Amino acid sequence: MSRFPVFDSHVDTLLRISGPPEFLSGSSTQLDEPRALKGGVEDLVLAVCAEAERDPTASWKKAFGIYEELIERSSLRLHLMAEGCQPLIELYPEGFPRDLRVACLTWNVPNSLAGGVHSDAGLTDEGRALVRRLRDSGVIIDVSHLCDRSRRDLLRMDVPLVATHCNCRRLRDVPRNLPDQDIREIASMDGVVGVTFVPRFLAENATSSHIVDHASHVADLVGVDHVGFGSDFDGMGNPPAGVVDCTSWPAIFEEMSQRGWSDGEITKASCSNWRRVFGLEET
C-alpha cells in the first residue's frame, strides 16, 4: 500500500473490460480494483474513448452502462470522462450525465467539433457551442488529444482547461505533448497537467525515471500546484520500464522522493491538485 494516495486522471479500462466483475475482482488489463487499491489509488478518472471504436455511440452506451454499475459497487471514487465528444452530441442534446466530470473534444482524429493530433483543424462553431454547454454544466475541458491549432483556439476561449494525460514538448517533441507556453496558460487558469506514462510521449527507451523528469519540468515551469498524473493505463501498449501496472505508483513516488520532492509536494502531485480541480474533499 502506497503512503501517497493517488488520483489518476486518465485510464482507459472501461473499454477494455466486458463488465464490472473484471474490474472488481481482477483482470488481465493494466488496472483493476484490487491492484489499484494496492497501489494507493483512491480516485480514478475512467475515460470512454468511444471515437477510437468502430461504433462510437454503441461503445459509449456500453461503457457508460459498466460505469453506472461500477459507481454503485466500487470502493474507489470514480469519475467519468468523455475522450472524444461526438457521441455526446447525439446522445445528450439536452443535458449531460451527472457523473460526466471531464471531456476532451476529440480523440486523435478530427471530428465535427475540433481537430485531433492527427490533423491541423481548428475548433468549429459546433465545437465552441459544445464547449460552452460543457462549461455551463460544470464539465472540465481537457486539451490532451487536440492538435495545436484547436488547443490554441480553446485557450483563446477562456474556459477552464486541464490536460489529463500529456507530457512536456520541451523534453519530448511529439504532437501529444504540450509546449511550455500552453502549460503556463493552463496553470494560469489554475489547471493541472497530468503527466502520462505512455512511453512514446516520455522519451526514447522510456523508464519510470522519465515520468519524474516530465513532472519535474512542469513543477519547475509553473509550480508544484499544477502537476498531476494521468497514467493512461489500458490505453497504451507496454508501460515504460520500471512500471508494471497500477501497483507501480509507490516506485514512482519513491523516485520523486530521491530526487528531492518533499512528501507534501508528492502528495500534491499524486492527488491533491486534481482533487482541487475537481472540487473534491480529501479522503
Next chain:
Amino acid sequence: MSLIDHWKDRHPQPRGGGRIIVYVILLVLVVFLMLKAEDIGETFAVMFSGDGDTTEVVR
C-alpha cells in the same frame, strides 16, 4: 474550490436585476390594461367603427 467554481468566480454572470425590472413593467402593463379595458374598447370602437356613416357594400 473546483476549477469550474474558480472560473465562475473570475467571470461573474450578469445579475438578474434587469430581467426582473422587465417582468415588473409587463405586470404593471397588464394590470393597467385590465383596469382600462372598457375605455380602451370604446376608443377602438370609435376609431375603427366610425360614427355610423360608412356603407357596407353587399354584392
